Amino acid sequence: MSIATDIVCAFAPAGTLRASINTGNPILARLDASGEAVGVSVDLARKLAARLGVGIELMVFDAAGKSVAAVTGEQADIGFFAIDPARGEGIRFTGPYVLIEGAYLVAEGSPLRDNAEVDRAGHRVVVGRGSAYDLYLSRALKAAEIVRAVNSQAVVDTFVAGGQEVAAGVRQQLQADLLRHPGLRLLPGRFMVIEQAMGLPKSRGEAAADFLRGYVEEMKASGFVAEALERHRIEGASVAPASANA
Incomplete structure (x- = not known):
């Protein structure tokens, strides 16, 4: 498959595709025993570089906000993010390739039993700074106070240490944290569906954005994304x- 030179240059102006990888969301990427980043987002980045015929450099961050800043500031050429209007000011998004649930966690003895009970005066909700659910809850919560942990992986530790009323995060991360912290429980259901997409700096142009949108749709339709989730043993x-506009 021949790809126009201007498209290749838009993605890799220096000849190497710099991919921003966020290991703060273990559903998409994590560090293996050797310290190397692995996961579905890494697989998508490597396949895109191969398709463009360029090398790849993985720029690994431990928080979503740092990963977003790298792409917005053009220190990276592509990234993997939850779609959010605040991030769209500097990034062109594809359609989502993975859907993830955002959930609430409370102490076992908490009187809270339903997601609708969270947004009340006196409740403090711990979130990962700059995460998708931080951005969403900053708009959605009207009475509860938001407390920001350094990143998504530190949310439950911050919650336990600080004695706040609620922790918010990706369901799978919270479920893993339950194993480390007995005496906690998840509220049933979800407070949001997090749409994970690829993105590139807006300055790279609409033609490159269209190419990336098509790439993501192809990776979903071909089974590549589903196979990557299975290969990395991702559940949930x-x-x-x-996408409707694909």
Whole structure:
């Protein structure tokens, strides 16, 4: 498959595709025993570089906000993010490739039993700074106070140490944290569905953005994303349906 030179240059102006990888969301990427980043987002980045015929450099961050800043500031050429209007000011997004649930966690003895009870005066909700659910809850919560942990992986530790009323995060991360912290429980259901997409700096142009959108749709339709989730033993996340504007 021949790709126009201007498209290749838009993605890799220096000849190497710099991919921003966020290991703060273990559903998409994590560090293996050797310290190397692995996961579905890494697989998508490597396959895109191969398709463009360029090398790849993984720029690994431990928090979503840092990963977003790298792409917005053009220190990276592509990234993997939850779609959010605040991030869209500097980034062009594809349609989502994975859907993830955002959930609430409370102490076992908490009187809270339903997601709708969280947004009340006197409740403090711990979130990962700059995460998708931080951005969402900053808009959605009207009465509860938001407390920001350094990143998503530190949310439950911050919650336990600080004695706040609620912790918010990706369901799978919270479920893993339950194993480390007995005496906690998840509220049933979800407070949001997090749409994970690829993105590139807005300055790279609409033609490059269209190419990336098509790439993501192809990776979903071909089974590549589903196979990557299975290969990395990711449970609880689902492949996003085809985008209406694909």
